[in-house]
Amino acid sequence: MANDAPKLVRLTGIGKRYGGVLACQDVDFDIRAGEVHALLGENGAGKSTLMKILSGDITDYSGEIAIEGETVRFGGPVDAQRAGIAMIHQELDLVPGLSIAENLYLGREPRTRIGTVDGKQMRVWTADLLRRIGIDIDPRRPVGELRVGEQQLVTIARALSLDAKVLIMDEPTSALSTAEVEQLFGVIDELRREGAGIVYISHRMDEIGRVADRATVLRNGRIVEEFDARKMTAEQAAEAMVGRPVRTLFQASHGEAGEELLRVENLTVHPRRPRSGRKEPAGISLTVRRGEIVGLAGLLGAGRTELLETLYGAGSAGRWDGRVLVDGVDVRPRGPRAALAKGIAFVPEDRRVSGLVLEHSVLANTVLSIVDKLRTAGVVVSRRAEHEHAAESATRLRVKLSSLADPVGTLSGGNQQKVVFGRMLLTKPKLLLLDEPTRGVDINAKAEIYELLGEIAGQGIGVLLASSELAELIGVCDRVVVLRGGRNVRELRTSEIGEADLLAATMGETAGGGVR
Amino acid sequence: MSLQPDVRAKRKVDWRETLFSFQSFFGLIAVFVAAIVFSPRRNGEILFLTSDNLFNVVRAVSEIGIIAIGMTFVILVGGIDLSVGAVLGLSAVGSAVLLVHDDLGVVPAVLIVLAVGLVFGLLQGMASALFGIQAFIVTLAGLQIARGLARIWSDGQGVAIAYGDGPNEAPVTFSLLGERTFGGVVPIPALIFAGLAVLAILFLRTSAFSRHLYAVGGNEKAARLSGVPVNRVKIIVFGISGLLAALAGIVHAGQLNQGSPNDGAGYELDAIAAVVIGGTALTGGRGSVVGTVTGALLLGVLNNILALNNIDANVQLLIKGLVIVAAAALQRLRPTS
Amino acid sequence: MSLQPDVRAKRKVDWRETLFSFQSFFGLIAVFVAAIVFSPRRNGEILFLTSDNLFNVVRAVSEIGIIAIGMTFVILVGGIDLSVGAVLGLSAVGSAVLLVHDDLGVVPAVLIVLAVGLVFGLLQGMASALFGIQAFIVTLAGLQIARGLARIWSDGQGVAIAYGDGPNEAPVTFSLLGERTFGGVVPIPALIFAGLAVLAILFLRTSAFSRHLYAVGGNEKAARLSGVPVNRVKIIVFGISGLLAALAGIVHAGQLNQGSPNDGAGYELDAIAAVVIGGTALTGGRGSVVGTVTGALLLGVLNNILALNNIDANVQLLIKGLVIVAAAALQRLRPTS
């Protein structure tokens, strides 16, 4: 095993404080060559903070970092990169206006002899890297046009291009589906063989056992336990993360489904810009009944997001054909406001860009959708009602915060997700559209969200849930609709199938295994 | 650690926090103290502190202040309104023409002028929100258009307002705008400014609309997906700015007994400076009318003390530039969130 | 089994795409065609199209154009520079004073003036980048400071430039800036503008610095994480803007044989209008110098045709405002990304 491999990096006594919050305290952590070291912990445990310290993004911390035995103190990310440390950030920090290639080589553009940027070279290298992680996109495409999943792949490619000795991956797969994850694991194995040290952060427990050698668990900024990742069970990990036994079973128990709530017939979206090469929903039909949780499965770009956005009236796409019936009545939501008025709510997949006003308080973010219904006299909003609703929502979803007045941007990812969730629940919807609702959410919070989903469904609300996590779809949903190339190709009852069947269906293989 | 979230609404009170939430106020106090120190004296009396002078200061900032309140709304949603100075000119001209040439009464004239400002603002808001044109450019064009309209409406000349009951005379009530009340000490424009400021502060603190407004400025996409009527909010905000600019124009005409098409030139920049010094971010989503009022007063005190000391006009430009930068830099001391 | 998602390697070439990448160009062509249609004629000759007139158009926009190029850089990083008009005035005054009062040669005078503009811009950049003050407010203060300095430097009066070898006369070479070349047809300021535009376009297309600049404007945090020296980029960009404003001031002084402290008042707004009409987003990260040049030419043609037809000045304001909005709205037709 890699246990006797040389230590590439050693962190000793690392501490970091944000105002009253101790994000890290007295953390010792090391990375060995040829090893994948998983870093686990609840949302807000301090994983990203610790790794940002190592990668030079955070420069004011206490403690010591040693690279191959030598103490260093980075002045910024570039110093760290020079020392061979690269990081894939949890928030996809890319420049939307620049092309994929320009993003990959930003800050270290290859030059021609006369000192100009060598665009051709850059594109060739980029195409190679993209191929290596299994996607084939034109390197000249502006990053702003890409979906979250694709952007995640681009950040991975960017980190690979640095040829680092130490590669930190902070939730690299949160928006990827199983197929892309497999491809990534292939790359990680390759890197491990080449002797790189890798830190892997994820909330998908199945991935840890699959890819990691060692696992360290952080709780409230402190190291609590270290495991041999190959022998660790999800239950053990979860218990260490939370500090008490927890149920890790994905289950959303709820009653029987009622009458039909949503019917989509032959939904076809006509893209506003045909040149993007995207396949929009092209003839999707499905139904959701009251009290039913229906999953949407598919590979990256299968059209799940596009479908949900269209149903919510938030599509960036233009016109659409087909019929959408809610409670048997034709609806054509003109926008989110109209959709909400009809009882349709939506939780977007990118909470930081589309979900939250990051610098505003948790309170303001939570009640945003209902604030104009909390009016007492004329225009005046009842502060008490605002506070009560926000507090109730935070308690119900167990949002971890010190005060409702905290800027929502300072919460951990999972807790941010819960705030968006809570906002939509406050609108008392009858149909809830969820796009990757547990992206970046820790295992404990996930279980809580699933429980909540069960509760919601039990109240007769219909849920349409798009997810890339097969275990989630199978554990939570009653039925799963599989999308491929903008069409619904299969519909499966989750009580009858396993993950392998679902994976096969998303990739277009018959249950027998052959490529269709 | 407890799993029960702590949902107290009040943040732990941090003295630094408390201090900095008032910081544009502190900037004002600093300038105020400086004004007292540097004020010329006569017979031991500090001229700056005479009530007459203090009310002069408030009167002098009242128009910029009124405009700046409207500007605060626009900037809070992430927009900007360069047309306010020109709209002030347009409505000053409008007041004068309607009162004098058209012999309208004060109420109809004022209502028409306010309506013109409101509609002008709403139109700009629509151009910006519905066609997605950047506010800077819409209102830059709006500035030119309002200026052109003002010149056409006034035949290119200042329209003097004479008071009386005869034809081509304005009702004497209108002249009250230029008067002082409460024993001849408090100028009426200052009262209007103060009243409006209180209204705006209350409105931004309590209304549902203000929640929407801050959200649009903070993250437009998130606001839209949360069901906030983004376009409506934007349009209304420009309408408010136009309306307040028109009101400032009426005050201007009343104070100066004239409406001239070039009135208010460059006021937009003063108003924006007041807003920014008051701590409102030009990117939107963060700021307050309290800040704007202190920002406007700060500029007013600065102008006053420079004038009382008879600083050379050119040197005044330098000092004002530096103080504006310093005041804006002060904003940065706020503990980062 | 194939894990590759089904995507095309090549972007599909779409005619709409091609069309819209030139769209500010189309706005220009539309105005150009309108200019031809509405041009007064003499003996069947379309006056607008005479080479003389066309070069006049370019000469007239050359100063705004030069400033607008620098402004494009600043706006691309998400900033704005309101000081350019005042810096133009400052350097016009500087040129005149150095050449006439101080009897310096053309080269040292020009170098000093350019250095002043550069340093002024860099200082503004530092104030903005290092203290984190919003560019709008820094350069608004910079505007006042530059204006004040110009007034002080020139004693508040325009400084006339007389040519000759004697004391208090400027070298005749400087007067070339107001001349025409190539058979007396092509005005030298137009050449300077064109040369500079080509340089800037090449620079933005090929240099690594330009990638950094787009990155800072597009996503500052991402740029910082990628090791882009964000502050340095910001500071340099303001330096470029100051430098080009100074160059425009030199051209201004050369064309008008005078440097006056009030020169360039309001030019900043024209320059920003040119940039925005050219399709550059005020939020940064997206735009081009090609767009800016077409934007400037569009404004120039518009001014020219309105003047050729002797349109009433007030109506001109209205028309210009509407055309600016229309041109900006055109930008929106670009398929959304």
Next chain:
Amino acid sequence: LMLAVTACGTTSQNSGKGPATPAKCEGPGGKYVIGMSQANVAEPYRQRMDDDIRSAAAKVPQFEVKFADAAQDNAKQVSDVENFLTQQINLLIISPNEATPLTAVVKKAYDKGIPVLVLDRKVDGDAYTSFIGADNRDIGRQAGKYVAEKLLPNGGKLVELKGLPGSTPAQERSEGFHETLGSKVQIVATGVGDWLREKGQQQLDAILKANAEVDVVYSHNDPMAEGAYLAAKAAGRESKIKFIGIDALPIPSGGVKAVEQGRISATFTYPTGGKEAIAAAKTLLVDCKQVEKKQTLPTQLITKENAERVYREANG
């Protein structure tokens, strides 16, 4: 129509009751603070006015002059005067940005017993001590007469280049000009140059293009005339066109020099009244005498013949 309105402004409320107390006159032994409220020093003419006052006052040891600049803003000028009142000046000189808006505050000063000298532009009513200034309409008339009689006695084609729309001098210099121009001269184009040299140049660029024949350019001020000259020079037509300006400032960049150097054919002095104002102040404060209510300053035609001499005398 406008005139009627302005006249209506002259109601009883504007005529001051006169100084409640006569001007504080302590004779040669006193010390006097004079406040000078300028409309806009950014205009060369007004800068020169300030300069004239400064240099004249320097010769009166009893005087200390404080300057304020309203930067072309009526409201700011009201504040400037109020600030002077706070400082308790002994005499106010004001060159108002516009008449009506400044009337009230000037009256307030006057009623407080402070003598007020109004320069260049009037205020409404008669609540001031003395008005000193030239007559724009009259200058316009003289310019029109000069064109009609001297430059184009047999008729011809003329371009008028106007100042900033909405400003009184632009209006009056135009109206006076048209009164005396006669019908033989044809106005082929009117440009608006906003008083600015570069705007004058741009306007003439286009106007010369549109008009093959132009004999005279009448510009409301010298800078625009100089700009027009540059445009004509670029078109190679500067020798065929005569340029007339107004203001004739005796400064290096002013109209007198332009005439002397042959770019402009003629210009009319628009005296600043600065020297005269200080003289009046001296009469009032030091000599304890009254001054005339109105002092109209004559204009002077500047041509190549007298330009050099006028310049020398003005700065002598």
